[in-house]
Amino acid sequence: MATVVLDNGAGAAKVGYATDKEPRIVPNCVTKAKNVRTRIFIGDQIDDCKDLSGLYYLLPFQKGYLVNWDIERQVWDYIFGKDTLKVDFNETNLIVTEPYFNFNSVQEAMNEIFFEEYAFKSVLKSNPSFLSQYKYTKETNAPPLCSVVLDTGYSFSHVVPYLKGKKIPEAVKRVNVGGKVLTNHLKEVISYRQLMVMDETYVINQVKEDVCYVSSQFMEDMDIAKKKGKENTIARDYVLPDYTHIKRGYVRPPEETTGKAKDGEQIIRMNNERFAIPELLFHPSDVGVQEMGVAEALVYAISTLPEEMQPHMYKNIVLTGGNCLLPGFSDRFYADVRSMAPEDFDIKVKTPNNPITYAWEGGCMLANTEDYKKMAVAREQCEEHGHTICSENSTSDTSINIHVHIIHLM
Incomplete structure (x- = not known):
């Protein structure tokens, strides 16, 4: 029987058959464009829009x-409909993610739909972190009893520890x-310093993805950024799209970074x-x-757990x-955690090839197993x-009370 896996993120839905x-990555929103008054764009239909300036977003989250x-x-109808997955609902199972600490009213509404x-x-x-740790556990030669997932997405960043595949809720x-805060702050900074871009969320999000990186030496990079001319190896010129000749913005190579616009460019x-x-x-x-910050939150979350669990x-x-996906993120995260964690603990950080689709891949791995049959609700x-049965079987609510059920791992 076919199984659809839907990682329903606030920024993008990752969806496909197991x-x-x-997966197909679909923006989880409905968009209206200034120059196209007669049509709304659902999900990745935005690719059909010829002028992406001044988009107006309608967000479900x-x-x-x-x-x-x-x-x-509207987004789900588009995803499941004849133009995308062509789902035969009566003969199809579904694995879907929901937010952490989701409200009961929202859970019940999802069940009804x-x-x-x-x-x-x-x-x-399920929560996305459950599917991520499931894939990580199954892929590891010696499956660990403990793991901790940092899920840093569109709205929030969460640190979620697991013991024997079950979430430890108090930790x-x-x-x-999350990514939305970064994009909004970048809009404000650019609007204050250079050019009014408060309505250009789509374009500035592309700027963030194309140009930004995580620094491992913040103050040193700040000193370099103060320099002028070729001594400043950090500055880059980002050419904005005009949707006539330039369909998508791009970064000029370092040797062409002059700070001056060519004819017709912005x-x-x-x-x-x-x-x-x-x-x-x-x-x-x-x-x-x-x-x-995310690194400090992870160290603090682990510190609340029993001592014998922490090194694992x-x-x-x-x-x-x-x-x-920001360049330098995993190196900086490792360095910060290493500086705050106890010296005698080994630290290993797993960064998937594609952190966006990792939870979806975990759902695909789970789909055709006995574990799915035990946890799913018909x-x-x-x-x-x-x-009530949906709440009891949801992996979002499958947790373990470590103070009652302590396991000696050493």
């Missing part, structure tokens, strides 16, 4: 939680900084913004978010989420027992 080699069901239904409106044969709801930590000079924006992941207080956690750290079961 037999697919890679706000602050990490699903609040606009009308928009989400997937079972009653779409009528999937069976559904398994889960959230940092209220450029943004990216200097210390390149590394100062991603620095918010490690120091959120730079923009007034009085919280720990440090040896099995998994990085997932779109922010991990439509008939939901009709008979109601929402």
